[in-house]
Amino acid sequence: MTDPAPDADVLRERALASLTAARARTTLLTGCVEDPDLTAQHSPLMSPLVWDLAHIGNQEEQWLLRAVAGQEALRPEIDSLYDAFEHPRAERPRLPLLPPGEARRYVAEVRGRALDVLAGAAFRGTRLTEAGFVFGMIAQHEQQHDETMLITHQLRRGPRALTAPDPEPGPPFTGPAEVLVPGGPFTMGTSAEPWALDNERPAHRREVAPFRIDTTPVTNAAYQAFIEDGGYDDPRWWAPEGWAHVRRHSITAPLFWRRDGGQWLRRRFGVTEVVPPDEPVLHVCWYEADAYARWAGRRLPTEAEWEKAARYDPAGDRSRRYPWGDADPLPEHANLGQRHLRPAPAGSYPAGESPLGVRQLIGDVWEWTASDFLPYPGFRAFPYREYSEVFFGSAYKVLRGGSFAVDAVACRGTFRNWDHPVRRQIFSGFRTARSEED
Known part of the structure; x- marks a missing residue:
């Protein structure tokens, strides 16, 4: 029915x-x-x-x-x-x-x-x-x-032009660092969401092997450990194109970061502040996310893995619209809509948790995945090729989940974003995964 x-x-x-x-x-x-x-x-x-x-x-x-x-x-x-x-x-x-x-x-x-x-x-x-x-x-x-x-x-350089309240502070997250996503098929994409865009369609079954995924996005503190361990100076962690890119452009930290003595500072909408250790890392490109994951002995999740972690409900063997269910987002579910001008601390929004226990899959930061931007089986361009079809291929990597800058109308469990792997000005972060047999 x-x-x-x-x-x-x-x-x-x-x-x-x-x-x-x-x-x-x-x-x-x-x-x-x-x-x-x-x-x-x-x-x-x-x-x-x-x-x-x-x-x-x-x-x-x-x-x-x-x-x-x-x-x-x-x-x-x-x-x-x-x-x-x-x-x-x-x-x-x-x-x-x-x-x-x-x-x-x-x-x-x-x-x-x-x-x-x-x-x-x-x-x-x-x-x-x-x-x-x-x-x-x-x-x-x-x-x-x-x-x-x-x-x-x-x-933009110059004085602050925008203001917004910070996210409400909550208790520090003390849950598990990762959760197990069971193997097996699940329904990816949608054929029922009336305002879904062409690249989200059609719904189709996708087989995913069991894997473990970070409960929260990678934090600034965790990323700083990668920097302090010489992550930007060790080619072992980098894809060849990424290593060439960071060396050519002298990249040594996320965009808008700079070191001041013994601490890291960042510029955020016209204000310079100490990098908050418990927030998800922001303004990193795909190559940086991939290098961190390798350094940590892990990898980026595939797009299918990310969506299964976000939507799959094992109790009903079905895919939800959002991690928390089928209801539209409320403020307690996710950090969306420019309500704040920063990510909330990692582990926030327990009401937005997925059935498997993964948090902040919607809002806060766009999350890089390992996958190229490709059409789903049965894809049909609508209403024009230039929305999605002309971007399909290996030149673009998929991002999922939205950020604090995304409105709920343009963000759901099936929504797909994509960009060049060198892009850092976008509100991008990531979480890592590992195969269950690792």
């Missing part, structure tokens, strides 16, 4: 809430600095904030106003300026971008018309509109760019 499909009013309310939350966050991220900061490029790895702002509006116009409602283009001449595949990030400051005031007016006009489209939506008839998928896709797209803009804020 399947759950009844939500009615149109429920879908409309969910879509409106998701779009409204995303726009409030976009407004915060673009309204907390002056216009020169919006038009500046704070790193060649990132777009100017004003590009992200207008790109958000342009995507919303193309899909909600043109594709769904059949409206004429508001600003057809700007489509190519905000095509992420036509212009690499490093080139975008030289484009004739909409200035901040004009960009704000444009995205506001698009949103006003989009809400009219939502008010009359039938949520049926095409795969694009079924269950409000296209509205969910646009809300997720905006939240993904909000995370990108938060990364830009971290890279």
Whole structure:
């Protein structure tokens, strides 16, 4: 027996809430600095904030106003300026971008018309509109760019522009260092989640051998031990490409870290602070995560292992939506949505624990896996190839679980992220695993 499909009013309310939350966050991220900061490029790895702002509006116009409602283009001449595949990030400051005031007016006009489209939506008839998928896709797209803009804020020099309360302190975690994930098949991916994106589909059975996985992400203290043991100076721990990369760029610690006498400091959103030992390590690339795991006598989990640890419920032999169950995330489950501007201490959120006892699989830090970004059996690109298909291959590694910068609408047990293995500006950490026979 399947759950009844939500009615149109429920879908409309969910879509409106998701779009409204995303726009409030976009407004915060673009309204907390002056216009020169919006038009500046704070790193060649990132777009100017004003590009992200207008790109958000342009995507919303193309899909909600043109594709769904059949409206004429508001600003057809700007489509190519905000095509992420036509212009690499490093080139975008030289484009004739909409200035901040004009960009704000444009995205506001698009949103006003989009809400009219939502008010009359039938949520049926095409795969694009079924269950409000296209509205969910646009809300997720905006939240993904909000995370990108938060990364830009971290890279930005100057006084702090954003503030948020720290996570509530809890008792130190004293549980086991690792847990056993039983071998056998489980259901990976989804065919039922209405707003799941194409690379999460379809659901399929995957066989996984028994393995052990860290109960929590690797902490700053544990990573410091790797540094102090000469981890960055010993090629034994590094993949050849990773060793060449860290030597070429003189990388000796996570991004934003520096040593001051006998302690490590980090820069976090305009503030310099002592690196907190109990937080999950942040801003490490895949090569660094892989090297640490080798040094520790372990390895990174595969993507399938990570998902089984996060979703598999042995009591019912089924896969959950989230580690804690099928209910949407609440604040006690995970550190999501830019509610805080840092990870919570390792071992936090016991209410978010998986049935197998693994913690913080959702939120806090994106977790590198050992796997390349590849399609699932039966994958079909939808609604366009450029969302996932053009990235499949060995050039990208999969990250799972989301970070404190990810909104719940763009994070679930099946959600897949990917990036180049050299990327460190992203909010990335990791946990390690080992095969049961090791």
